[in-house]
Amino acid sequence: MGKSKGITLVLVVILASSLFFNIYQLISNLELSEQKAALTVRQEMVNQLMHTKINVDNELAKLDKALTSACQKLSSLGLDGTQVRVVLSDLVDENALIINAATADDKDILIAVEPSSYNEIEGQDISDQEQNIWMHESMLPEMSNMIPLVEGFPGVVMVAPIFDTNNKFMGSLSIVILPSQLINQSIAQPPEGTKLYQMWAMQSNGTLIYDPDPNQQGKNLLTAPEYAEYPEVQAFTQKVADQQSGYSCYQYYDKPLDDDTKKVVTKEAYWMTVGVYGTEWRLVIWNILNP
Template sequence: MNAQLYPWIITALAILVAVGAGFAALNQPAPPPTSVAEEDAAMLLMHLQSDITVALEALDGRLSHAAYNLGSTGLNDTAARGTLLNLSATDPSIIDCTVSDANGTILAAEPAAYRGVEGAEIGGQAHVRHILATKRPIMSEVITVAEEIPATVIVAPIFTNESRFVGFASIVFRPYDLIAGIADPAANGTPYQVMVVQTDGRVLYDTDPAQAGKMTFEDPLYADSPDLQDAARRVVDERYGTAAYGFAADGAETVQKAIAWTTTGLHGVEWRVAVIRVVE
């Protein structure tokens, strides 16, 4: 390993030990991400972890409030559609918001452009099976949703005033857009690349937009690099850490890189948040 990697890795690891101890610090409101070129990688990583968690929890909190209101208004009347429409306007990453009944059938979707999914049976989707069985909220990984696009879904149960489970409300959103609003300004002007991946290796966000959506363990760009594959396997298997690897893109000369990562997520679904730098 290149000796120049050690100071950066040791510094990042010292801070990551505290970061990886848990999500307690993430419950505190975080300031807007900064764009200072000299910002330490580990500090940048903690800002990203906190800000992304706050953003996910904000979506979840608004959805929970909407689900509570839907328990009083009904599932597909005018008031319900107003609740969904208002919810869909709360964040630019949201594609649409839906209400489904206790059988997993979509009853209402807003904005109006997505009403074509009404009547779709989605009971076979893993997150829907979860909420129907447990009556508890959950976030999916990126899936092909009823709208026939790749997206992530957060669902929350709907109970009547008599505590009877009648269905669930959903936010369908683009993870890339949610993360980009945080990571783009945070990484701008720094020497760091930011990447967020699912634990199956799917890239949710990268400062190089062309990498978003790639599967780390399957895409030829990554699969032919054993060094990168070893580091990537650690990233998805371990909740936080540091590593070094060499990577040669498109037959170019191998570039040595260092990566530090930690974890964010919602309802037990984890995303790895990483910062990467080239080491000369």
């Protein structure tokens, strides 16, 4: 009988060990499966972010080329006149992202602006706009941050100096663009069957220049009162501002601010940098962790 109890005990131990091993294997397999799924998500995020970066950089390069080409034409045409306005109109007509194009004299007074719906701002002094200040210092093309425009709305200005045929500075050519429009149309579409991850973009000073939520567009993540109660958002924003690329996590709402069903979630995010003429934008892509 004692021998029978001993055998039974051994069998119980073997069964328990087998059950424990099976449970361990199941947990390990689940963990591996979760890790694999998380890795797949991150790879998809980085791919979408990288392709979007390429698209944005390409659009900025096209605008730079168009601006440079128009400056070369204006070098012999001057700052005003029928032919000058044709150059400005063509610049707008051939580039859907350009809101308007304008020449200014060497004192930054707007001379000619096209299309004609913006003629009313001719004669305005734009010498206090940052891109013009930078251009006079460098005598090279420059791009502003998001600034209030004489047109009456916020936007970004790309400006380049114009030199006459004797290589003497005579004025400048500027174009107005809306970064939200440029970025929105540049977001890379994922392969079929792959999730499209949400993105937002900011200047290096923390100001949102693109966000799917219109209530947050144009707000500064570091200084706007809406974010004061979310130190993780501000800490994340500062990290994005300080580093040209990276990965981190933060907590914030999962839906637009005006959605009553929104809730605070943990998000993982990658970011990269785009830009031209030394002015940088940060592109951020995010995904909810453990939804």
